[in-house]
Every structure is written in structure tokens, then in C-alpha cells.
Amino acid sequence: MVVCVGRQVTAGAGGGRDLSCRVVWCPRYRRAVLAGLVRDRLDSLLREKCAWHDWLVMALGIEPEHGHLFVKAHSLHAPSYIANQLRGFTSHVLRAEFWQLWSRLPTLWSRSYFVATVGAVCADTVRRYIDTQNERPWRGAVTR
Template sequence: MAREVRVSAGGAYDLGYHVVWCPKYRRPVLTGPIAARCDELIRTKCDEHGWQVIALEVMPDHVHLFVKARPIDSPAHIANQLKGFTSRVLRAEFPSLRSRLPTLWSRSFFVATVGAVSAATVRRYIDTQYERPWRKGGPS
């Protein structure tokens, strides 16, 4: 993946973030139509904010996202916007999520800037989540 430098009125930037978050109690609730809808909602919210989704994988018990954003968008803002939006919509559309969990997402998240390793390495890591030997089954 070649470096894609964007230019704004104040400068040039190439900011990539690897963001991971989990459902409350790390319950494996992100399967089937819930996982598909979660993927769709994340992409919609990223488009709305102008964030570029490089790689996205919705696993049964966590979400991996590699996203490129502007300097004015902090990693915490990105994670909180995505978690809040997806939680509200998914819990409204899938009542089973309301009955099984007090909240959809845990309060925490992991974020790393993509710089110490290449963007291609992070993308390959996210794209091959289901190929890990300790993973049982594939995408639902």
C-alpha cells in the first residue's frame, strides 16, 4: 500500500489508526445479520465523517478497524462515534442485544497509530483474522 498523503488548508497528513473494541463482557454476539449490519453501520458513519476505511473485520467478540482520518479527529473521538452510533442502532434493530447485555460495547477500546509498521502489515493482520489457528469456524 503506497503512502497516501492528504492535503488540507493547514498542512499535509497521512494518519492511520488501528482501532479494536469489544462487546460488554466480550460476549460473542456479533454474528450473522448483526455482524453484517454492524459492518454496514461502521462504513456509513465513517463515510459521513470523511474517514477512509482501509480494513474492517467484525469478529464474534470484537471489531477490528483500520481507518484513515484527519488531524482534527482524535482516535478517541473516532472510537466513541462508532461505538455510540452502532450501539444505538443495533440495539434498536435487534432486541436480543437489549435483553442479553446492559450495554452493547464495553467502555474501553484499543487504538494504535499505524507508523511503526506498514499500513499493508496492519491490513493483512485484520484481513486474516479468521485464518488464525486458534479461531474456530469462519465468518457467520
């Protein structure tokens, strides 16, 4: 049994909820286009969309070829809805602002993504995993 210190359960009408999701997605063909200004703009867009939906961003990690987001959402929103809202919004805005994304990729995001609800795992464990992606010994040097 895993005991999570500081777990935040939100109470609503008729019950409580603690829906936390980990979302991982990649650019089309896993091209390393999420660097520099694109990375910074993606970070701000993801935070903006989560704030608009009143979702709490617990951790966010953007690598040149993929992104990780750990978010606490409402129980009304399915994990697939969360992933699709974030991917659709960011694709639309980024492709409008950065012409090189139009020229290199037919669509910004791959059609596939990974979403996992975080049930028995502490939020701190997932946050630590996302924050230490660059510290893995088997990964090469990452340029930003």
C-alpha cells in the first residue's frame, strides 16, 4: 500500500475526487521541433489552456521530441478529452505562429498519445519522474 502525503482530494456535490493524469505526446515523425521559442511558447500555451479549464498543472516537461504533462483535472473530463484539448489547441496556435512547423510537418502532433491516470502512485513520484528526464544516464546530452 502506498501512502501519499499531502494528497489533495476535491469535494463536490455527492462525493470527492482526485483525478490526476499523466499525458505524453510526440510531434509527427518524432521530429525534434520542440526547442527554443517553440518550447517556451508550448509551455505557456499548455499552462494557459489548463488554467482556462481550471486544471492544475502539477508538472510539465518538454523535451525536443516529446512532452510530459502531469495535470489534476475535474472528474467530468475524461483523460482522452484532456489530451485532445491540449493537443488541438497547441497545434492550432503553434502552427499559426511558427512557419517552420508548417514546412517540416504535415500535422504537428502524432495521432497517438499516452494517458494514464495516477491512482496508487504519489503525485510526488510522477513529478520527480518528469523533472528528472534529463538526468537519466542512458540519455544523451539534450540541447535546448
